Amino acid sequence: MEWLLQYLLAGLSAGSTYALVALGLVLVYQSSRVLNFAHGDVAAFATFIAYTALSARLPFGVAFGLAVMFSAALATTFYLGILIPAQRRDATHLGQVIMTLGLGLILQGGAAFFWGTEPQPFHSPLSDTRILKIGPVAMTELGLGTLGTALCCSLLLYGFVQRTRVGRAMRATSENLVAAQTLGIPTRQLVALSWAVAAVLGAVAGALLAPALFLDPYFMIDPFLKGFAAAILGGLNSLPGAIVGGLILGIAESLSGAYIAIQFKNTLAFVIIILVLLVRPEGLLGHEFKERV
Amino acid sequence: MDRVASYTEDLRLVRKWPEKLLAGILLLALCLLPQFGSDYAIYIVTLISTYAIGVLGQNLLIGFSGQVSFGQAGFLGIGAFTLAHLTRAGVVFPLALLAAGAMAALFGLLVGFPALRLKGPYLAVATLGFGIAVYQVLANWDTLSGGRMGLAIPPLVWNGLSKRLLMYYVNVGLAILFALATYNLVSSYVGRAFIAIRDSDIAAEVMGINLTRYKLLAFAVSSFYTGVQGGLLAQLLGHLEPQMFTLAETITLIVGVVVGGLARVEGSLFGAAFVILVPQVFASSRELVPVVYGAAILLVIIFEPHGFAGRWMKFRLYFSHWPFR
Numbered sequence: 372m373e374w375l376l377q378y379l380l381a382g383l384s385a386g387s388t389y390a391l392v393a394l395g396l397v398l399v400y401q402s403s404r405v406l407n408f409a410h411g412d413v414a415a416f417a418t419f420i421a422y423t424a425l426s427a428r429l430p431f432g433v434a435f436g437l438a439v440m441f442s443a444a445l446a447t448t449f450y451l452g453i454l455i456p457a458q459r460r461d462a463t464h465l466g467q468v469i470m471t472l473g474l475g476l477i478l479q480g481g482a483a484f485f486w487g488t489e490p491q492p493f494h495s496p497l498s499d500t501r502i503l504k505i506g507p508v509a510m511t512e513l514g515l516g517t518l519g520t521a522l523c524c525s526l527l528l529y530g531f532v533q534r535t536r537v538g539r540a541m542r543a544t545s546e547n548l549v550a551a552q553t554l555g556i557p558t559r560q561l562v563a564l565s566w567a568v569a570a571v572l573g574a575v576a577g578a579l580l581a582p583a584l585f586l587d588p589y590f591m592i593d594p595f596l597k598g599f600a601a602a603i604l605g606g607l608n609s610l611p612g613a614i615v616g617g618l619i620l621g622i623a624e625s626l627s628g629a630y631i632a633i634q635f636k637n638t639l640a641f642v643i644i645i646l647v648l649l650v651r652p653e654g655l656l657g658h659e660f661k662e663r664v
Numbered sequence: 665m666d667r668v669a670s671y672t673e674d675l676r677l678v679r680k681w682p683e684k685l686l687a688g689i690l691l692l693a694l695c696l697l698p699q700f701g702s703d704y705a706i707y708i709v710t711l712i713s714t715y716a717i718g719v720l721g722q723n724l725l726i727g728f729s730g731q732v733s734f735g736q737a738g739f740l741g742i743g744a745f746t747l748a749h750l751t752r753a754g755v756v757f758p759l760a761l762l763a764a765g766a767m768a769a770l771f772g773l774l775v776g777f778p779a780l781r782l783k784g785p786y787l788a789v790a791t792l793g794f795g796i797a798v799y800q801v802l803a804n805w806d807t808l809s810g811g812r813m814g815l816a817i818p819p820l821v822w823n824g825l826s827k828r829l830l831m832y833y834v835n836v837g838l839a840i841l842f843a844l845a846t847y848n849l850v851s852s853y854v855g856r857a858f859i860a861i862r863d864s865d866i867a868a869e870v871m872g873i874n875l876t877r878y879k880l881l882a883f884a885v886s887s888f889y890t891g892v893q894g895g896l897l898a899q900l901l902g903h904l905e906p907q908m909f910t911l912a913e914t915i916t917l918i919v920g921v922v923v924g925g926l927a928r929v930e931g932s933l934f935g936a937a938f939v940i941l942v943p944q945v946f947a948s949s950r951e952l953v954p955v956v957y958g959a960a961i962l963l964v965i966i967f968e969p970h971g972f973a974g975r976w977m978k979f980r981l982y983f984s985h986w987p988f989r
Binding site for chain 2: 456599654
C-alpha cells in the first residue's frame, strides 16, 4: 500500500511537468490551430539561457527571469515575424505545423552549436537529494517543488483565462476568430500573447526538469513528446484536459514502470493513448472544431 | 500546376524536348558515373537513391494523401531488420528486400487503422507512438537487434561485380523504378483518390471514394517504400543498430519531402539529394545541419510552397517562351 502511494506521488510529480508542457501546447493550438512542434526546443533553449546566467554567478531568480523573458520574446517573434507572413502567403495548415518543426530544428542545432552536446549539470535551489517525509511516503525536495510549482502555474493560468478581461477576450478569439474581430478584439495581439504565455510555461517546465535530467540540447524532446501525448489524451482544445491528461499519463507511466516492465515505460504510455483515442478520437475532455465541406 | 495541353500530355512524366534531352543527359551521367566518378561520388549517389525511395513514400502519405506520419523511422527499422535477418538466414537479396517492404507494409496497415478515425495532430501522436514503440522493442530485444554489438549483414555478391558498384546499380535502378511507379500511381485512379482525400475527406467520401480502403492503401504503400529504403540502407551500411532508427530519421524524411516539394514526384528526388548533401557540406560542423534544415523549411514554406520542384517548374515556364515573356 505504501509502495502504491509512493508510485502514485512520483507519477503525479512527473505528470505535473507533462501537464505544464501540455498546457503550453493546448494554449497555442486553441488560439492559432497550430500544433507547436518547437515547444520543447524553445524551452530547452530558454533553460540554456538560464544556465549561462547561472554560470555568470547571477542569482537563480534573475537567471530564471531572463529565461522567461527570452522564451516569451522568441515565441512572439516567431508568431508575428514568421508565421503571420506565411499565413498572408496562404501557407497551408500542414505547412504552418511544419514551420514550427523548422523552428525547433534551428533552436536545437543552435543550442548544440553554442553550448555543445555534452550533458551539463543544472543547479536549482531545490535539492534532488534532500528527502521530505509526508506521512508514509517520501519525496525529494525537487519532486515536491515540481508538483507545487506546476499546480501554482496551472491555477494562475486558470485565473488568467477564466477571470480576467484579457482571458475572456482570448477565449472569444479561440471560439470564433471573425466574430471576435468584428467585436473589436485585437485578435493578433491576443494570439501573440498566448504564444508568449505558452512559451513561459515551457520555460518553467524546462527549469524544473533540467536539474533531474541534466542539460543538453535534446533534454526536452522526451518531456515534449509526453506533454504532446498528454495534450492529445486530454483533448487538444481543452485546458483542463491538458492537466488531467498530464497527470493520468504520469501516474500510468509510474505504475506500469513499477508493476509491468520498466523498459517499456514509454511505449506503454503511448499504447494507452492510442487505445483511448480509438474509443474517443477527440481525447477525454476535448471537442474538436467542427468543419464544413 | 504545370501547363499541359491535353490529358495524354498530363500523363507523361517528361513532356517537351528540352526536358527529354535533360532526362537523357541525367540518365547517361548516372550510367557513366561508375566509370569516371570517384568512390565518394558513387557512394553519395547510392545514398541519395536510397533516400529518394523513402522520401517518395513519405511524399505519397504527406503530400498526396494528406495523412501525417511521425512513425516513418519505425517502418525503416522494420524493413532494415527484416532484411538483415533474412539475408543472414540465407535468403537471396531480391526476395529479402521484397519481404522487408512487405513486412513494413503489413505494419503500415496496422498503423493505418487508427488513421481511419484520427486526424491531424491526433494521428501524428498515434504514429509517433508507433515509431517510439518500434525503437524501444529494438533497443530492448537483443535477439532481434543483435544487442550492443549490432547486427552485421553479409555483403552482396553477384557476377564478380564489386560490392560498391553492385549497390550503386541496384539503388539507382530501384530509385528510378520507384519514381516511375509513383508517377504512374498518382496519375491513376488511386492517386486521384489520394489527392481527393487530402483536399477534403468528407467531400471525397460523398463522391464515392471508399475512405477505409484508400487511407489504408496510402499507409501500406508508403510504408512499403520506407521498408524497401530500410532494407537497402541496411545492405548498404552492412551493420545495424537500434539507435539508427530514432525520431531524427523521421524528421529527415519530412524535411526531404517539404524542401523538395509536397506532392511532386521530381521534388522528392531533389529533397533526397538535399538531405544527403547538406550533412556532407557541413561535415566539419555537424551541429549546424539541423539549423540548415530548419531554415530551409521556413524559407521554402514562406517563399516557395512547392519547394525545389516549384522553383524548377517556374524555371521551365520562363524558358518555354524565351525570349518572350
